[in-house]
Amino acid sequence: MDLKEKQKEIWQNKINKGFNTTNVEKEFCLLYGEVGEAYEAYRKKKDDLGEELADIAIYLMGLSEMLGFDLNDEIENKMNKNVKRVYKKVDGVNIRISD
Numbered sequence: 001m002d003l004k005e006k007q008k009e010i011w012q013n014k015i016n017k018g019f020n021t022t023n024v025e026k027e028f029c030l031l032y033g034e035v036g037e038a039y040e041a042y043r044k045k046k047d048d049l050g051e052e053l054a055d056i057a058i059y060l061m062g063l064s065e066m067l068g069f070d071l072n073d074e075i076e077n078k079m080n081k082n083v084k085r086v087y088k089k090v091d092g093v094n095i096r097i098s099d
Helices: 003-017 024-043 049-067 071-084
Strands: 086-090 093-098
Touching (some): 003 049, 003 071, 024 049, 049 071
Antiparallel strands (some): 086 093
């Protein structure tokens, strides 16, 4: 799957279907709602957990497009940053000690 292409497809679907493409705050709220639905599906051991996780990804990619971020690049940059971080376990909790 080409994440950049999917992000564009998701955005085009939002336009085609008349979904929100201007209100950033609303998109954050809708994304938050999808996370809640996924948690409920997990907690209640529902069969649609995978679909709920997909909804989160779809909303996140749509929001990224709305805000002008290439989510693929952002993920790659963040993963590269995370791999270099050093952690130390203190009282059973990982504490970052360097970037």
